[in-house]
Amino acid sequence: MYFKFKKLLSFVLCLVTAFSVFFFNASISEAKKGKAAAKPNVVVVLDPGHDSTHEGCHYENFDEATANLYIAYYCKQELEKYAGVTVYMTRTTFECPFGADPNSKAGCLSARVDYAKSVKADILVSLHNDYDPDLDTTQNGAKVIIPNPSYKPALCAKGQQLGKSILDQLVATGLNINNWKQCPNGTGIVTKDSSGATYPDGSPRDFYALINQSKSANMTCVIVEHAFCTNYSDRVNHLSTPEQYQQLGVADATGIANFYGLKLK
Numbered sequence: 001m002y003f004k005f006k007k008l009l010s011f012v013l014c015l016v017t018a019f020s021v022f023f024f025n026a027s028i029s030e031a032k033k034g035k036a037a038a039k040p041n042v043v044v045v046l047d048p049g050h051d052s053t054h055e056g057c058h059y060e061n062f063d064e065a066t067a068n069l070y071i072a073y074y075c076k077q078e079l080e081k082y083a084g085v086t087v088y089m090t091r092t093t094f095e096c097p098f099g100a101d102p103n104s105k106a107g108c109l110s111a112r113v114d115y116a117k118s119v120k121a122d123i124l125v126s127l128h129n130d131y132d133p134d135l136d137t138t139q140n141g142a143k144v145i146i147p148n149p150s151y152k153p154a155l156c157a158k159g160q161q162l163g164k165s166i167l168d169q170l171v172a173t174g175l176n177i178n179n180w181k182q183c184p185n186g187t188g189i190v191t192k193d194s195s196g197a198t199y200p201d202g203s204p205r206d207f208y209a210l211i212n213q214s215k216s217a218n219m220t221c222v223i224v225e226h227a228f229c230t231n232y233s234d235r236v237n238h239l240s241t242p243e244q245y246q247q248l249g250v251a252d253a254t255g256i257a258n259f260y261g262l263k264l265k
C-alpha cells in the first residue's frame with residue numbers, strides 16, 4: 001500500500017513537473033512572441049510648410065500654406081489607420097504657433113525642428129508645393145528633397161528610402177517626377193548643398209535649415225514638394241479641391257507606412 005502510494009505520488013509529481021515545464025516553456029515562448037510582436041512605436045512629425053505669417057507660394061487661386069495644411073491633416077488621418085505609429089503636426093491652424101513676426105522665418109523653422117525633437121520624432125516630413133520663380137510652366141510634378149550624404153551619411157540613406165517610398169505613391173496619383181532645374185538627375189530624389197557653409201567635419205552643409213538642423217539633431221528630415229502651382233495640369237488636377245489634397249495626403253501616408261512596414265489596425 002505504502003509502495004503503491006509512493007509510486008502514485010511520484011507519478012503525480014512527475015505529472016506536475018511535466019506540466020510546470022510545459023507551462024514555463026509556453027510562457028517563455030509567449031513572452032518571446034510578445035517581444036517580437038511589440039515593434040517599437042514610430043513617431044512621425046508632419047510639418048505643413050509655411051503659415052499665415054511665413055507665406056509660401058501663391059499663384060492664381062492657389063495658396064501654398066493652406067494646401068499644405070490640408071495635405072498634412074489628410075496624411076495624419078490616413079497614417080493613424082496603421083498600428084505602431086504616433087503622428088504629430090508642427091502646426092494645426094493657419095496661424096504660426098511659434099510667433100507671428102514676419103521677420104522670424106529662421107526662428108520659426110528652428111522651432112519646428114525643436115518641436116520634432118521634443119516629441120522624439122524618428123522622421124520630420126515637411127509638406128510643400130512648388131512654384132517656378134521664372135514662371136516656367138513646363139516645370140511640373142513631384143520631388144523629395146533629402147539630406148545630402150555629408151556629415152551623417154546614414155540620414156541620407158534613410159531619407160533616400162523614405163523619399164522613394166513617398167514618391168512612388170505620388171506618381172501613382174498621376175503626378176510626374178519633377179526633373180528639378182537645380183538638380184536635374186531625373187529621379188525626383190534630390191539634395192541641395194548650401195554655398196559655402198559646412199558641418200563641423202568641414203563637409204558641405206545642407207541648404208535647407210529644416211534638413212541641416214534636423215541632421216545636427218540626428219533626425220532624418222525630408223521635404224516633399226508635391227506639385228507645381230505654376231503648371232496648369234498640376235494645379236487643376238492635383239491642387240484645386242479638398243479631394244485632391246486628400247489624395248496627396250493619403251499618398252504621403254502610404255509611402256511612410258510602407259517605408260516602416262506598418263500594418264493597418
Ligand SMILES: [Zn+2]
Nearest residue numbers: 049056128129
Ligand atoms: Zn513651400
